[in-house]
Amino acid sequence: MSTRDLHLDHESCYRAVKSRDRRFDGVFYTAVHTTGIYCRPSCPARTPASRNVTFFPTAAAAQAAGFRACKRCLPDATPGSPDWDVAADVAGRAMRLIADGVVDREGVEGLAHRLGYTPRHLTRLLGAELGAGPLALARARRAQTARVLIETTPMGYADVAFAAGFSSVRQFNDTIREVYASSPTELRGRRGGPRSATGTITLRLAVRTPFAGEALHRFLAHHLVAGVETAGPGWYARTLDLPHGPGTVRLDLADAPVAGETAFVPATFRLADLRDTSAAVERARRLVDADCDPVAVDDHFAGDPVVGALVRLTPGLRVPGQVDGDETAVRTVIGQQVSVLGANTVTSRLVAEHGTPFETGVPGLTHLFPSADTIAGLDPEDLPMPRSRGRALVGLAAALASGDVALDRGPDRDDVRRRLLDLPGIGSWTADYVALRALAHPDVFLPTDVGVRNALADLGHDPAAVVADSEAWRPWRSYALMHLWNTLMPPVDPADPAAEGSTKES
Template sequence: MGFVTTTRERLDPESCYRAVASRDRRFDGVFWTAVRTTGIYCRPSCPARTPAYGNVTFHPSAAAAQAAGYRACKRCLPDATPGSPDWDVAATVAGRAMRLIADGVVDREGVEGLARRLGYTPRHLSRLLLAELGAGPLALARARRAQTARVLIETTDLGYADVAFAAGFASVRQFNDTVREVYAASPTQLRGRRGGRTGGGTVTMRLAVRTPLAGRALLEFLAFHLVPGVEVAGDGWYARTLDLPHGPGTVRLDLADQHDAGRTAFVPATFTLHDLRDTTAAVERARRLLDADCDPAAVAAHLAGDPVIGPLVRLRPGLRVPGQVDGDETALRTVVGQQVSVVGARTVTGRIVAEHGRPVVTDVPGLTHLFPDAATLAEADPATLPMPRARGRALVGLAAALAAGDVVLDRGADRDDVRRRLLALPGIGPWTADYVAMRALAHPDVFLPTDIGVRNALRGLAHGPDHDAAVARTIAGADAWRPWRSYALMYLWSTLMPPVPADRPEES
């Protein structure tokens, strides 16, 4: 992002003001602008007339602006932005906390639960978040609830009581008071501006992402790796089951390329939930899967000049690193896929899902099961699993560590600590630990030099008579791709992806 940082003490007013004056969309979600004369706060790209420099202050979070007494601009909807890409790049305590808050941890477990997951006392965590983001955990959670409530009000036919509890509010009165304070409008007034409508346990939203977005490439990756019973895909869409805090659900994402660089794009998402209280968690997990907070402009600026990766970046701008809806699932699937082909891993994992996964009834053909949870697989006999005995023992051992909390993959854990704990488990090597870091923990700077797919991709891109020597030279120079090696890896793998299947869900 260049000259603006999200750390509160270093948020440079003059640099921020230049971004506001140029309506630079790259900084939407990185900082917020509050205008003293109007009492509102905006995203940097707000189309309204640029306020005078002396009338503005800058805040590292929407919650900080709200805590300072400002209400959200009705024109630019400053809360409807992707999150800061710095949260994944730096992986600070504040960024890890924001991921957990977005998942609804404060709503479900309170500040004490959030602090416990991060390894701090509630008081110390509050001090850290106030210094970094300008607001404490309760204010940050309140801002997230308000944003979720606004989206539900404007895009669904849910009753206001259902909206309140789906957004995470403890009462309808708290919901009404917060909406009025944040948006200077009642829920009824907000609903007057709504777009599409849904009802029942189905919620349709548009998930904000930065552009460009290589949606087709993301779909190709997800479709190539899908597990029967848990995931299905067709031309332009992907759907899967969700194991959420209060019950099962499903999500369908409509994925297409969006090339209007620098703007906020929106991915249509349809959630069907057993319990609407899981709306916040379901939305955050879908955003993780999309790598929605990625800054593709920063990735491209760093990689586009590289002789190997550069042509791929220019061919497919906005490639994402697919995330996860459940870190435990990602890790367990990674172990299943060790030293086998993707097609073979899909088949084996599908058999495990059919045997150990929880059956669910859905409206989407082909979605029949939740992925088995760690506690269930921890009780499995390795000898009965459809894989070599050693890998079966590694899978059960990992499941036991996940179930016991010895390894935590909820995006709140320290990445280095997770890697150490994974490598301490029998059958878990560097490739597995690093792949889990990239997919489950959103690490942007992972490279897998021993991966057969990486070597095949580089061999296909190599020129000259000695392809093996060219591959070795490229791998040796991969440090030049830092801090975006995960994205370089995805660009290499993208050359190997088969076409997206037609609209025929895969049978379980």
Template structure:
């Protein structure tokens, strides 16, 4: 297979020779003489230059006839950070494929989501990622299946359907082809399996350094009663998934791993095991799992403002969100009030309009109300000023009608323009939604009161902000989070302090 234009073979080979972990997930190395593909940092002996090819995705390597290395597990790497940086058609499609759209709606459904014909989408994906949508989805199913085989006691039939396969036979054939081993061989000495209970424990790969405690502090500070709960080192929340409700519990710590990749323990409780793939991908968004923290740190190394903050708190993530519609609605609820006030008001909306969980878990009692449910609500009944209530119901209506697409499949600029056209939605809200719901790495909020307080606290003149922020591209979202983290996240409301909405 011919490498895609993005991959320069000589540069890739230098990364392989140095076993540079920064490129894990960015490209994959296939060795002709062994028929195996690896991550760049694989500890095995470096193959000769003439015996290797480089591929932009695990699916591309698999389509070329290579099987995954059993030593470095290349398919388990975090995704490429380029997908969020570029946010091009291929990147948007990959977010939807990872969420299981191809499994649920087929390639035609994926093409409809991104607004292109099936033929054009296939051409772009093959050119950019070396494989079409079906092959990319198949690689994702195989990787999910391997994790479930190796880390759970689920029976193989349960694993097959949880990973998104249409049949046990398809599951067996794919696992044998991709890993050169049967499901039984992958599980090794762990014999048998107990019936599926709906609980799946996994470890989610993120690049190091990983500031898990800072991520936990942010999520805990914004936890909405009934939907989210946090304690010492853990965070849990409900998930509204395609086949039913679920919950996830994350263990977040800074000491999760050294040397390139950390593993975040996650426990999922699902009403339907077919939702494993979607639940994992939405949780990975929350963790900003595809971030390359070394590249971010390098970009700020010489910066007089952000550089010292990055060195003080390496590996800081931009917290994503598992549901774009929910994030947008919560952002409107929190306009011009404190974080604590926003949590209280949102909790009341959840109690009044959210669907109760069949089996509550601790403080988790409800799913967040859907856009359809809130679009039918009376704006006057909302526990907030009337103008903001009308803005919230208007936004919910636009989301319910599909006029605003926050699934990650739409172009970010188009989404922003559509949001700004809605009453009560200003630049702060639109940009904040882009940062957390769409994974935009280059958002800055110059009117944010928390940002201004942070810069003043660091001794910088606010008149210098425009010039400073230009030098922070394309990682301004990370600069923003570093500024917020100089403040007390409970006392200063970064998600609500704005002047333009």
């Protein structure tokens, strides 16, 4: 049974609850009428009778129906639904934007505008699909962020309230009591300790297992852009350009090989403005592909003559995401038809000359990536690349700056791809790579990619024959692509710059 097959069918959901299947944590929520609480499917409490439960697609829907969160299983401390990226329908795209704090910053009107709907129609759509409108979904997200901050940091309650996106401490207190049937003080319990430095927050990002953290670390460390990114043994850090100010994040990436559980990626954020907490967390979650269902993905490739063996070697491989869609697109154009080392070198020069410097307190992190506005104003003749690519880069940046192309995951993916292909110098490889990394598309394959063909040849396969049969990998071709690239990824010592950039993606 897959998450796509489930679709809140009562009997299928109840079977998942009886088996305490952790794969469905975050996919749906179980509300128990006799207790008035809602739980994750894997809650260790005694399974209630089928007649006493109702299933909801979101925590917000359960809260809107009058249920409070279980204190035992913490149902909001789960990855999100993988269907949000698989289907990428209006509901899924809305959930991504809500998690990024768009409703808190721009209201329902701003969310609706990004998605191309009127506020009233969007509210109807989300109510029908997710059981709650955008305000209720944003409120549930604020409550979750607040609970995590209360229980895992020594931040003061007023700081927690504004970091989570609440407009007042009173609203924060009322919501926490309503959702968790506890006061903030009761949630924190006996947790003590010294206050942390202002703006420094350490959290854990929930991911489904297996989780190939070491492979993700190798990929990110192999593509470092100086000034924006840095890495060391088992960790990766980078700067963040957030709505209210700059920040940084450090991720500790380790393998969690046991399947069917929930693991946690430690993440430390340094933020100039605590109101950016939700946005920073969501962008870090994108980066590690936190909502992937690795069991479903890996099971799909069982028995495949090409990818099956690679999955067994590296179960739970993730598609590295992004913290800024515009940055990803710019880096993709720079990397067209050059080695990773060459792309990293050129991009690092662009950052040093046109990025925004700021003091991070983290060695190696010195700049924010240049904005699309800044790059759009450059003369292509002055860029350290062929003129045609320079013109393509400046043209892309102009389209991003004007909003003609939006990579915030609000627009439909197919529309974004068409708009990218309409730009001079942007071909299918570039548009599809942007979809892979910036739009979290799970079903992208790059048949012309040199790295793909080299990987297949090295594995003893005929590249033309495998590419011709790659339709069999749908709807998870992005993960097949990553498994092929992973075979080319050498062990990288991030402390040794000479170790970087020895493979190609194109």
